[in-house]
Amino acid sequence: MTVQSFQQHFDQKIEHEISIEPRDWMPDEYRKTLIRQISQHAHSEIVGMLPEGNWITRAPSLRRKAVLLAKVQDEGGHGLYLYSAAETLGITRDEMIEQLHSGKAKYSSIFNYPTLTWADMGAIGWLVDGAAIMNQVPLCRTSYGPYARAMVRICKEESFHQRQGYEIMMTLAQGTEVQKKMAQDALNRWWWPSIMMFGPSDADSPHTAQSMKWRIKRFTNDELRQKFIDVTVEQARLIGLTVPDPDLKWNEETGHYDYGKINWDEFWNVVKGNGPCNKQRLDTRRKAWEEGAWVREAALVHSQKRAARKAATKESIAA
Amino acid sequence: MIRKHLYGDYGDREAAGGQETNRNTASEWPLWEVFIRSKAGLDHKHAGSLHAADAQMAIENARDVYTRRMEGVSIWVVESKYIHASDPADAEMLYEPANDKIYRHPTFYNLPEELKHM
Numbered sequence: 001m002t003v004q005s006f007q008q009h010f011d012q013k014i015e016h017e018i019s020i021e022p023r024d025w026m027p028d029e030y031r032k033t034l035i036r037q038i039s040q041h042a043h044s045e046i047v048g049m050l051p052e053g054n055w056i057t058r059a060p061s062l063r064r065k066a067v068l069l070a071k072v073q074d075e076g077g078h079g080l081y082l083y084s085a086a087e088t089l090g091i092t093r094d095e096m097i098e099q100l101h102s103g104k105a106k107y108s109s110i111f112n113y114p115t116l117t118w119a120d121m122g123a124i125g126w127l128v129d130g131a132a133i134m135n136q137v138p139l140c141r142t143s144y145g146p147y148a149r150a151m152v153r154i155c156k157e158e159s160f161h162q163r164q165g166y167e168i169m170m171t172l173a174q175g176t177e178v179q180k181k182m183a184q185d186a187l188n189r190w191w192w193p194s195i196m197m198f199g200p201s202d203a204d205s206p207h208t209a210q211s212m213k214w215r216i217k218r219f220t221n222d223e224l225r226q227k228f229i230d231v232t233v234e235q236a237r238l239i240g241l242t243v244p245d246p247d248l249k250w251n252e253e254t255g256h257y258d259y260g261k262i263n264w265d266e267f268w269n270v271v272k273g274n275g276p277c278n279k280q281r282l283d284t285r286r287k288a289w290e291e292g293a294w295v296r297e298a299a300l301v302h303s304q305k306r307a308a309r310k311a312a313t314k315e316s317i318a319a
Numbered sequence: 320m321i322r323k324h325l326y327g328d329y330g331d332r333e334a335a336g337g338q339e340t341n342r343n344t345a346s347e348w349p350l351w352e353v354f355i356r357s358k359a360g361l362d363h364k365h366a367g368s369l370h371a372a373d374a375q376m377a378i379e380n381a382r383d384v385y386t387r388r389m390e391g392v393s394i395w396v397v398e399s400k401y402i403h404a405s406d407p408a409d410a411e412m413l414y415e416p417a418n419d420k421i422y423r424h425p426t427f428y429n430l431p432e433e434l435k436h437m
Contacts, residue, residue, distance in 0.1 A: 023407050070387075077384050084368045087350070093370060094347050150367070157388070300348065303373035 014215055019145035022088040030214055033207065034144050035089050036105075037216065039096045042082035043107035046100075047281050049075045051115040052124060060118060067164050068121060074161070078154045085146040101286050109267065110193050112275030119172055119179075119186035125165015127187075127194040127232065133158055134228045135198065138218035147216075166235065173239045180240075187236065188244040195259075196267045198225040204264075229257050349398055351377040353385055356393035363395050371396075 006025040013020060020026055049072050056072065059065035083093055099105035110128050115121070136158070139151040172183035199205055199221040211217040219227075229248075236243050247260035270278070348370040354363035366385045371377035377396040385391065405413060421427050430437065 021407070023404065025407075073383075073387070077387065080369060080384050081367060087368070092347060153367075296346065296348065299372035299376065300346075303376070306373065 014143055014213075017143075017215070019148065020143055021145045029210070030216075031089050033211060033214070033216060034147065035086055035091050037211075038082055038086040038089070038147055039091065039099065040106050040108075042079045042086060042096065043100045043105055044111065045075045045079035045082060047107045047111045047285060048128075049079075050281055050284055051111055051113070051277075052121060054115050055118060055121050058118070059121075064121075064168070071125070071161050071164065074157050078150075078157070081150040081153055082147075085144075085150045088146045097289060101282065101289065103273065103282070106271065108197060109270040109275060110197050111281060112270050112277045113189070113193055114277050116189075117182050117186060119169070119182040120190070122165050122168030122172060122183065123186035123190040125161050125163075126169050126235070127165070127190050128197065129158060129161040129165060130232060131194050131197045131228050133162060134224050138224075141215075141218060143215040166239075169241065170239045173241055184241055187241050191244050192263065192266075195225055195229060196262060196264075198222070198228065200264065200267070201262070226256050229259055233257055348372050348376075349400070351381075351396045352399050352402060353377070353381040354395040354397075355381075355385055355391035356395075357390055358392055363393065366390075368399060374398075 007027065010020070010024070010026060010030075012018075013024075020030075052068060052072050052075075056065060056068050059068050083096060086096060087093060096105065100107065110131075115124070133155065136151055136155050140148055140155055142148045142151065169183050169187070172179040174180075202208060202220045202222045205221055208217065208220055212220070233243055233248065245260045247258065249258050251258045269275070273279075349372075350368055351371055351374075352368050353366045355366045356363045366381070369377065369380050369384055371380050374396055378394050381394045381396055386394070417423075
């Protein structure tokens with residue numbers, strides 16, 4: 001087969017919604033785009049454990065603590081599913097981790113904001129996981145098989161994440177004045193970063209058109225953002241909280257909410273590394289990696305020792 | 320840096336065409352493929368992959384990564400490098416001959432309408 005016929009075969013598969021699998025021929029750019037997207041997705045899960053990890057020891061009840069622990073453990077698992085999917089494309093785990101630590105690979109900017117109060121655990125579950133789910137559900141049908149399979153598993157597990165967050169917000173909103181204020185304050189701080197999670201608006205998103213063509217992405221950033229805003233505004237109203245956007249208004253004509261101007265300067269500033277916690281998050285990841293090096297080495301040596309001992313025992317029995 | 324024929328959820332390193340040596344994975348734990356039996360009576364099914372120092376650790380990690388919600392009652396792990404896979408380029412030759420042998424399916428046969436159980 002010629003390169004052209006490989007390309008044709010690939011295009012036909014995409015057009016007929018046939019998944020691309022690891023050993024199938026694929027264009028280099030498709031592979032690169034996937035590696036970038038999947039590894040950044042994986043890094044987001046791993047770095048995303050940090051803001052919530054901050055509150056595990058201070059959860060207000062045993063129930064909340066068990067739930068938060070389970071959620072953070074899920075995120076670790078989701079990172080692993082995604083790293084594995086990226087590895088099928090020919091990048092190693094160590095290379096990906098190196099790219100994260102050097103700053104070459106990005107992760108979702110939302111995790112560069114601090115978690116100041118317990119209500120932030122509610123806001124993160126409700127808004128951040130809510131936005132992530134909105135983004136991830138269409139990815140269950142993404143064209144690359146291993147990525148799609150990882151997303152199916154992740155979406156199934158994540159539905160409790162958003163519910164537990166909303167429950168925390170609801171409980172606080174029904175509580176004392178101080179608790180209600182805390183919930184509103186968390187919503188105020190997390191709302192805008194959450195709607196920025198969908199990425200730059202379509203006009204400024206250089207990869208979107210190609211990713212849609214390859215059926216890696218199924219909806220544009222702005223379409224997903226609008227969907228998220230439409231459902232979330234109703235959810236806020238239901239528990240008596242106010243979305244911090246004075247321009248938010250129902251538009252009869254479009255059947256959607258109109259919303260205020262997003263501060264893209266802030267977005268790009270955080271992406272570039274100048275958010276409130278960028279340095280702290282990366283330092284924590286690097287420290288964990290470096291200080292865990294001896295554990296990784298010891299496990300390898302231990303397994304070799306165990307294998308050698310087993311072989312020796314067998315030999316002595318044979319003799 | 321991108322290499323084209325590599326392991327993942329198939330794992331045939333012989334097909335990697337010697338590119339293996341270029342990779343800086345000396346300190347990486349080996350890759351394992353995980354198969355899970357969701358309940359007694361069903362087959363083990365591929366669930367995904369993970370890194371572990373040895374088989375015992377692979378099973379322990381698989382338990383934490385792939386069975387947090389009662390997804391399994393039994394786990395198999397096999398080091399990815401021991402899996403051999405058919406080549407996608409051979410797909411036509413291997414699987415298409417089955418297309419014109421529809422008489423292997425029960426629906427191929429014309430039987431009287433009155434026939435109830437068969």
